[in-house]
Amino acid sequence: MEDLSPFIENVNHKTRLSSENMERLTTAFQVVKVKRKQLLIQPGFVAKYRIYVLKGAFHSYVIDDKGNEHTIQFAVEDWWLSDYNSYIHQTPATQFVEALENSVILQIDHQTEQQLKNANWELATLFRVMAEHSAAYLARRIVSNLTQSAEERYNEFVAKYPVVVQRLPQYALASYLNMTREFLSKIRNDKVRKK
Amino acid sequence: MEDLSPFIENVNHKTRLSSENMERLTTAFQVVKVKRKQLLIQPGFVAKYRIYVLKGAFHSYVIDDKGNEHTIQFAVEDWWLSDYNSYIHQTPATQFVEALENSVILQIDHQTEQQLKNANWELATLFRVMAEHSAAYLARRIVSNLTQSAEERYNEFVAKYPVVVQRLPQYALASYLNMTREFLSKIRNDKVRKK
DNA sequence: GCAGAACGATGAACTATCTTAAGAAAAACG
DNA sequence: CGTTTTTCTTAAGATAGTTCATCGTTCTGC
Numbered sequence: 001m002e003d004l005s006p007f008i009e010n011v012n013h014k015t016r017l018s019s020e021n022m023e024r025l026t027t028a029f030q031v032v033k034v035k036r037k038q039l040l041i042q043p044g045f046v047a048k049y050r051i052y053v054l055k056g057a058f059h060s061y062v063i064d065d066k067g068n069e070h071t072i073q074f075a076v077e078d079w080w081l082s083d084y085n086s087y088i089h090q091t092p093a094t095q096f097v098e099a100l101e102n103s104v105i106l107q108i109d110h111q112t113e114q115q116l117k118n119a120n121w122e123l124a125t126l127f128r129v130m131a132e133h134s135a136a137y138l139a140r141r142i143v144s145n146l147t148q149s150a151e152e153r154y155n156e157f158v159a160k161y162p163v164v165v166q167r168l169p170q171y172a173l174a175s176y177l178n179m180t181r182e183f184l185s186k187i188r189n190d191k192v193r194k195k
Numbered sequence: 196m197e198d199l200s201p202f203i204e205n206v207n208h209k210t211r212l213s214s215e216n217m218e219r220l221t222t223a224f225q226v227v228k229v230k231r232k233q234l235l236i237q238p239g240f241v242a243k244y245r246i247y248v249l250k251g252a253f254h255s256y257v258i259d260d261k262g263n264e265h266t267i268q269f270a271v272e273d274w275w276l277s278d279y280n281s282y283i284h285q286t287p288a289t290q291f292v293e294a295l296e297n298s299v300i301l302q303i304d305h306q307t308e309q310q311l312k313n314a315n316w317e318l319a320t321l322f323r324v325m326a327e328h329s330a331a332y333l334a335r336r337i338v339s340n341l342t343q344s345a346e347e348r349y350n351e352f353v354a355k356y357p358v359v360v361q362r363l364p365q366y367a368l369a370s371y372l373n374m375t376r377e378f379l380s381k382i383r384n385d386k387v388r389k390k
Numbered sequence: 391g392c393a394g395a396a397c398g399a400t401g402a403a404c405t406a407t408c409t410t411a412a413g414a415a416a417a418a419c420g
Numbered sequence: 421c422g423t424t425t426t427t428c429t430t431a432a433g434a435t436a437g438t439t440c441a442t443c444g445t446t447c448t449g450c
Contacts (some may be wrong), residue, residue, distance in 0.1 A: 036448090064342040072338055085331045094338070117323075124319060128312075131326035136280045138333035143267060143289070145340055146373055147259040150437070170398065178341055183437055185399055231418090345407070365428065378407055380429055 002031050006078050007052055007106055014129045021122045028116055029106040034099045040107075041097035047086035049107035053079050056103020059172050060095045071176040076164055084134065100169065150179040151187050197226050197249055201273050202301055205247070209324045216317045223311055224301040229294045235302075236292035242281035244302040248274050251298020254367050255290045266371040271359055279329065295364065345374045346382050 004026055011017060011025065034040065034056065041047045041060070051058075053075045060073045060083060072095055075081035086093035090110060117124040144153060154177055158165050165173065174184035199221055206212060212220065229235065229251065236242045236255070246253075248270045255268045255276060267290060270276035281288035285305060312319040339348060349372055353360050360368065369379040 062338055062342060068342075070338070070341045072334070072341065084334045088327045088331045117320075121316065121319075124316075124323065125312075128319065128323035128326060131323060131330050132283045134330040135326050135333060136283045138330060138337060139267070139279050141337060142333060142340070143257055143265070145337070146265045146267065146370070147257060147263075169396090171396095175341070179436095180438055181398075182400085182439080186437090189399075364426090366426095375408055376428075377409080377430085381407095381431095384429075 002054055002104060004054075004106075007054065010052070010078055011126060014133070015122065015126045017122050017126065021120060024116065024120065025123060025126070028112050029108045032105050032107055034103045034105060036099050036102050038099045039096055040099070040105075041083050041086070041093050041095060043094050043096065044092050046090055047083040047093045047097075048109050049082065050087055050110070050113060051075070051081045051097070052106040053077055053081065054104040054106055056105070057100040057167055058097060058103065059100055059168075059176075060097045061172070061175070062095050069171075069175060071172045074164065074168060074172075074176065076167065080130070080134075100172070101167075145178060150177065150183060153177045153179075154184065154187055197299060199249075199301075202247055202249065205273055206321060209328070210317065210321045212317050212321065216315060219311065219315065220318060220321070223307050224303045227300050227302055229298045229300060231294050231297050233294045234291055235294070235300075236278050236281070236288050236290060238289050238291065239287050241285055242278040242288045242292075243304050244277065245282055245305070245308060246270070246276045246292070247301040248272055248276065249299040249301055251300070252295040252362055253292060253298065254295055254363075254371075255292045256367070256370070257290050264366075264370060266367045269359065269363065269367070269371065271362065275325070275329075295367070296362075340373060345372065345378060348372045348374075349379065349382055 007026070007029075008022060011022070017025065029052070031054070040049070040051060040058070043062075055077060058075045058081055059071045060075075060081060061069050061071045063069055073081060081097060083093040083095040083097065085091065086095070087110060113127065117127055144156060148156065157173070157177060170184060171181040174181040177184065202221070202224075203217060206217070206220065224247070226249070235244070235246060235253070238257075250272060253270045253276055254266045255270075255278060256264050256266045258264055268276060276292060278288040278290040278292065280286065281290070282305060308322065312322055339351060343351065352368070352372060365379060366376040369376040372379065
């Protein structure tokens with residue numbers, strides 16, 4: 001049996017739910033174990049699930065015309081993840097969502113989410129707040145990509161998520177920060193030498 | 196008297212409202228005329244309003260440490276705009292929102308929006324759908340910034356918003372596409388010569 | 391615990407994009 | 421309208437970031 005308390009706290013932090021509604025919500029999610037390298041979402045298929053990470057790490061990425069992989073999003077414990085375009089609009093995904101470690105997730109499928117939102121005020125509010133927070137977060141990320149140099153973006157990420165950095169493969173972090181793995185390697189090393 | 200029909204259609208396209216609720220919604224917005232160069236939102240002040248453009252054009256931008264302006268977002272007729280981080284979380288803004296032309300907007304203040312969302316199911320749904328669409332849109336934009344070259348980003352923008360391009364100052368478009376005005380100028384000219 | 395694969399470091403050559411500067415064109419506004 | 425201000429173009433030199441190729445290291449699955 002998995003411990004759902006991080007999930008419950010995460011949700012209550014967005015909007016306080018009555019215990020019946022929390023019960024409704026948690027039973028709407030399934031616990032799923034996922035092996036490293038396993039794909040949860042693939043281009044061409046509609047993203048059926050919204051995912052919450054109980055344990056482990058994921059990244060979502062696209063592959064461009066030249067065959068290069070670009071990490072769009074990370075998720076470790078207590079983070080949410082999907083291909084939002086695909087999930088929200090129920091259109092075919094363009095992203096891969098892949099486990100970076102053996103992981104345990106909670107997932108809710110789109111149809112169940114719709115039912116909850118239509119049937120229940122508090123739960124509708126929860127999903128609204130989640131969408132608002134996502135939008136605000138993505139807007140911040142766009143600003144940082146528009147205004148900062150590669151090195152500044154790296155420094156910001158390290159400052160914000162010092163623990164996460166340790167767990168991510170460097171090539172994935174590099175492409176998330178919009179630079180090559182080689183250049184990230186150089187940045188890190190220049191930093192060490194300066195000391 | 197302004198014609199609100201584009202606004203009404205825009206809203207109904209997101210979620211169908213009963214006529215009473217549409218009435219509630221429209222009366223919650225104020226019509227405001229704005230002169231070119233006028234600022235609707237400024238860094239340091241909390242963004243009080245969510246803005247819908249009835250007529251005219253706007254851009255939001257930040258100014259970085261070196262004094263360079265970066266356009267984050269455009270809005271012409273039938274688009275929505277704010278500093279979402281500031282508006283959603285009611286924290287001080289980091290962006291300017293400036294009129295590029297003499298314009299007419301509809302605006303709703305944060306408190307009124309909260310009241311509508313708390314009092315009314317349909318209207319809460321509307322704002323949820325808006326947030327979901329914003330998040331999905333911003334996610335697409337991040338992907339395009341991560342995977343495309345400067346020229347590809349420009350081509351995509353022209354293909355998507357051919358009319359809008361005509362109306363925007365080139366310096367604003369350049370910074371929105373994450374390049375210098377000079378480089379955008381070069382791209383456009385190379386294109387003409389190739390013909 | 392070992393073999394094979396995946397990952398990270400390094401350096402040299404290269405290129406996309408930026409910077410600076412100055413003049414030309416266009417637009418704003420009295 | 422005319423003039424003042426803003427925006428756009430051009431071009432040369434500079435640089436942040438990429439590409440490619442290679443090698444050592446670290447995982448990882450069996």
